[in-house]
Amino acid sequence: MSGKLYGIGVGPGDPELITLKAARMIESAEVIAYPAPDPGESFARAIAAKHIAGDTREIVIRIAMRAGHVPSEPYDRAAEAIAAELEEGRDVVVLCEGDPFFYGTFMYLHDRLCPRFGCEIVPGVSSLTAVAAAASRPLTRRTGTLNVFPATLDPAILKARLSESEAAAILKVGRHLPQLKELIADLGRLDEAVYVSHASLPQQKVVPLAELEADEAPYFSMILIAKVER
16 A cells, blocks of 8 residues: 655744644654755755654755756656655655745645645645734735735736735745835835745844845745735
């Protein structure tokens, strides 16, 4: 009998935001897998570290990410290694920062493996809700709507969509920060925007976008745009 694949959301960074179910499953896992930069340490593993037993087998998914490009080879190799464990009847827990299905790396393994094996998703606290909490900004209220955009969108497309949005979140800010500030200012919405980086972590930063003096942002940063109601 084949093992089962689990996609586990470990939250935005604060280890205390791991759900009870995720912690229990990580603690009992015989095999875990997780993404890591190439080179570098895995953020997902660091979040879950205290729940990983010493004898747990680990599959590291090394990914050299480039802007706007999702490489297929690392996920193909990881899927092959995970499939070998599943075929031997061993369950595999895959750690994913935030939530597995909200811009999560696990979705690429899900595409490759879940048609062949049993699969369960354990949702996690997403970066979106963590940023809203850090900024003390409700995302929506009553009949309001929220749009979510990656900063990697074509600027003209992003500007057009933002102009039609009641409230919006822009993820993956990084090197796009100066361009985003200019675009949001052109729309007359700079005073509605707040910048958050490293939400839930000790180095968390929350600043009105109009007051932010920086030319670049870390990958784990987001801009929220919405009118503040009193």
